[in-house]
Amino acid sequence: xxxxxxxxxxxxxxxxxxxxxxxxxxxxxxxxxxxxxxxxxxxxxxxxxxxxxxxxxxxxxxxxxxxxxxxxxxxxxxxxxxxxxxxxxxxxxxxxxxxxxxxxxxxxxxxxxxxxxxxxxxxxxxxxxxxxxxxxxxxxxxxxxxxxxxxxxxxxxxxxxxxxxxxxxxxxxxxxxxxxxxxxxxxxxxxxxxxxxxxxxxxxxxxxxxxxxxxxxxxxxxxxxxxxxxxxxxxxxxxxxxxxxxxxxxxxxxxxxxxxxxxxxxxxxxxxxxxxxxxxxxxxxxxxxxxxxxxxxxxxxxxxxxxxxxxxxxxxxxxxxxxxxxxxxxxxxxxxxxxxxxxxxxxxxxxxxxxxxxxxxxxxxxxxxxxxxxxxxxxxxxxxxxxxxxxxxxxxxxxxx
Amino acid sequence: xxxxxxxxxxxxxxxxxxxxxxxxxxxxxxxxxxxxxxxxxxxxxxxxxxxxxxxxxxxxxxxxxxxxxxxxxxxxxxxxxxxxxxxxxxxxxxxxxxxxxxxxxxxxxxxxxxxxxxxxxxxxxxxxxxxxxxxxxxxxxxxxxxxxxxxxxxxxxxxxxxxxxxxxxxxxxxxxxxxxxxxxxxxxxxxxxxxxxxxxxxxxxxxxxxxxxxxxxxxxxxxxxxxxxxxxxxxxxxxxxxxxxxxxxxxxxxxxxxxxxxxxxxxxxxxxxxxxxxxxxxxxxxxxxxxxxxxxxxxxxxxxx
Numbered sequence: 001x002x003x004x005x006x007x008x009x010x011x012x013x014x015x016x017x018x019x020x021x022x023x024x025x026x027x028x029x030x031x032x033x034x035x036x037x038x039x040x041x042x043x044x045x046x047x048x049x050x051x052x053x054x055x056x057x058x059x060x061x062x063x064x065x066x067x068x069x070x071x072x073x074x075x076x077x078x079x080x081x082x083x084x085x086x087x088x089x090x091x092x093x094x095x096x097x098x099x100x101x102x103x104x105x106x107x108x109x110x111x112x113x114x115x116x117x118x119x120x121x122x123x124x125x126x127x128x129x130x131x132x133x134x135x136x137x138x139x140x141x142x143x144x145x146x147x148x149x150x151x152x153x154x155x156x157x158x159x160x161x162x163x164x165x166x167x168x169x170x171x172x173x174x175x176x177x178x179x180x181x182x183x184x185x186x187x188x189x190x191x192x193x194x195x196x197x198x199x200x201x202x203x204x205x206x207x208x209x210x211x212x213x214x215x216x217x218x219x220x221x222x223x224x225x226x227x228x229x230x231x232x233x234x235x236x237x238x239x240x241x242x243x244x245x246x247x248x249x250x251x252x253x254x255x256x257x258x259x260x261x262x263x264x265x266x267x268x269x270x271x272x273x274x275x276x277x278x279x280x281x282x283x284x285x286x287x288x289x290x291x292x293x294x295x296x297x298x299x300x301x302x303x304x305x306x307x308x309x310x311x312x313x314x315x316x317x318x319x320x321x322x323x324x325x326x327x328x329x330x331x332x333x334x335x336x337x338x339x340x341x342x343x344x345x346x347x348x349x350x351x352x353x354x355x356x357x358x359x360x361x362x363x364x365x366x367x368x369x370x371x372x373x374x375x376x377x378x379x380x381x382x383x384x385x386x387x388x389x390x391x392x393x394x395x396x397x398x399x400x401x
Numbered sequence: 402x403x404x405x406x407x408x409x410x411x412x413x414x415x416x417x418x419x420x421x422x423x424x425x426x427x428x429x430x431x432x433x434x435x436x437x438x439x440x441x442x443x444x445x446x447x448x449x450x451x452x453x454x455x456x457x458x459x460x461x462x463x464x465x466x467x468x469x470x471x472x473x474x475x476x477x478x479x480x481x482x483x484x485x486x487x488x489x490x491x492x493x494x495x496x497x498x499x500x501x502x503x504x505x506x507x508x509x510x511x512x513x514x515x516x517x518x519x520x521x522x523x524x525x526x527x528x529x530x531x532x533x534x535x536x537x538x539x540x541x542x543x544x545x546x547x548x549x550x551x552x553x554x555x556x557x558x559x560x561x562x563x564x565x566x567x568x569x570x571x572x573x574x575x576x577x578x579x580x581x582x583x584x585x586x587x588x589x590x591x592x593x594x595x596x597x598x599x600x601x602x603x604x605x606x607x608x609x610x611x612x613x614x615x616x617x618x619x620x621x622x623x624x625x626x627x628x629x630x631x632x633x634x635x636x637x638x639x640x641x642x643x644x645x646x647x648x649x650x651x652x653x654x655x656x657x658x659x660x661x662x663x664x665x666x667x668x669x670x671x672x673x674x675x676x677x678x679x680x681x682x683x684x685x686x687x688x689x690x691x692x693x694x695x696x697x698x699x700x701x702x703x704x705x706x
Contacts, residue, residue, distance in 0.1 A: 021487065021490035021491070022483060022486045022487055022490055024483065024486075048490075049490065050486035050487075050489055050490050052482055052483065052486050052521070053521070054479055054482070054517060055479075055513060055514065055516070055517030055520075056479075056513060056514070056517070058473075058475060058476060058479070058514075059476060059478075059479030059482075059513075059514050059517060060479075061476075062472060062473070062476035062479035062480040062482075062483060062514065063479055063480070063482055063483030063486065064483060065472065065476075065480060065483065066447065066470055066472065066479075066480035066481070066482070066483030066484040066487065067483040067484065067486055067487035067490075068487075069470050069484070069487075070445070070470075070483075070484050070487035070488060070491070071487060071491055072486070072487035072490045072491060074483070074487070088473050088475075089473060089476065092472075092473055196445050196468045196470060196484070197468060198442055198443045198444060198445065198467065198468055198496060200468075201465070201466055201467055201468040201469075202463075202468055202469075203457060203458070203460075203463035203465060203468070203469045203471070204468075204469065204470050204471060205470065205471040205472070206454065206457065206458070206459065206460045206463065206469075206471050207454060207455070207459050207460065208459070208460040209459055209460070213459065213460065213461060213462075215461040215462060216462055221460060221461035
């Protein structure tokens, strides 16, 4: 069915179609309409799930962690400081290997208070062991949520589906809503290898020693480091699993097909801009203008940020002369985190005797600062015509200091 | 009212494996063993970091025969909520959910989640085992450490503040059942756990746990010290149903016979109260006497204990 609705409703529909069984929710702008919609689905009897209105985001993830440990498919959503308040639980969910899906409706973080969009909230959770998917429009939100449940449950690692606050959450766009039958045929019910059960008791997440240790039968059990190594190994393997999930999704629904990133006019590009989320669609307009002005430039929109599909990204960028990374977040004291990751992915390019592309980094749109197309055009033109500063520090766009 | 359990009618089946990692003389070992007998096998436990985490053992060996989810410090009650939601979604409502947190995990870092879960009215039992300090991290003061006690972070002058009355806070949430118990009175504890698990909504049990290293007494004195806390009238055994407080067991007997053991005996039995001087002890004795003088029924009409 084709409908016109908000990004938050697209996410809620994706959760409903995925038949999540436990929803925990705490209000925070701009996430709130998503979980309000889920409460409406559940109260009206449209969706068979338990809705738990918790007293904090820390508790929201506690509910999801316990629900998934007990064998239920669990979902929550948050933004900004709510996500940061979960931080301890975010690590816990990954370490406990629970396939939670959480929508992060991206918003800047305090202090000072801001309610507007940037990516600092989810980017600051990069190193927690969660997967992160960034989507660019309403169709990608609803599809991304459904794919996220499949990916998370196949690798038993939680995932954030990140989309821009207001720009996507509160705007209305047309999108296709798949039928429940289609989604049921795509996404099987959640069946964990172990769920808490009095008939088969286990003590989960207990204190684990630095070294391996024998169990009562004399079998060697993992130490903390083995458990953490397996998380890393499974995350790296999740790149291929994402490729497979995307292929299966495309086969069934006829959409998507770009598991790691989406490119626009990159085929013959000498310069490639890179960004996350809706900004990459905004940048397409600038790409078209620069193409009209004779500059061979394209844009790569990164979807899968963790695990980082470094090989695919290096392959996509290696032939360019320059890579220009636009970011709505910053690893304070250095540069944009995506920029650092891209530089690291490109490092082995030199080994193949190719000249590595230069990498420029622009920081913009923090705390909802308006991103003007003219500013994007100017920055990209400067980078493509060697007029941009060659300094290591990232350049700021739209700053009035 | 259930028939009172006696030592002869206590179930023989054990749910705690021998060889736990509890300290010698730990009151928690008694309370945990007895409460699990009352809960039975169809139970899932939720445990934050605490002495119980240690007691239950190190991966991959566990002292408990019941399934247990270890959770973050602040999230015990919220995790219990999530477990219940999953059990409802999976149509397994016959399984009981029981949270076990220490006094820090209940009265301090866990109070927000506990109050939230209590307000939502989820159907689970929350047990606070109160050894009156952060014993697992080396005896620091908590919200329930009594006034005057020496701890690792009140090392010279003792704690200045009163003990936080968590059962009263929980009773103010209008729960179906709030009760206090002591590891030194296991049969009273057993009966209260049995009663609590079958009632609807949130039930709160507050168990006082004598702690040999934290309180400063010989391991063999644990039950004696626990009994003294009750017999001196410093800690009452009671239950609150429908906003009515009723003394039970040894506390009921004290109220009936009006026979309090001098509180100085309790203080002298432990190292942590050695800073209390005669005047302070006399003041505390006066407070106890006033509380227990006349009719304790006055307190029954309020939730104050």
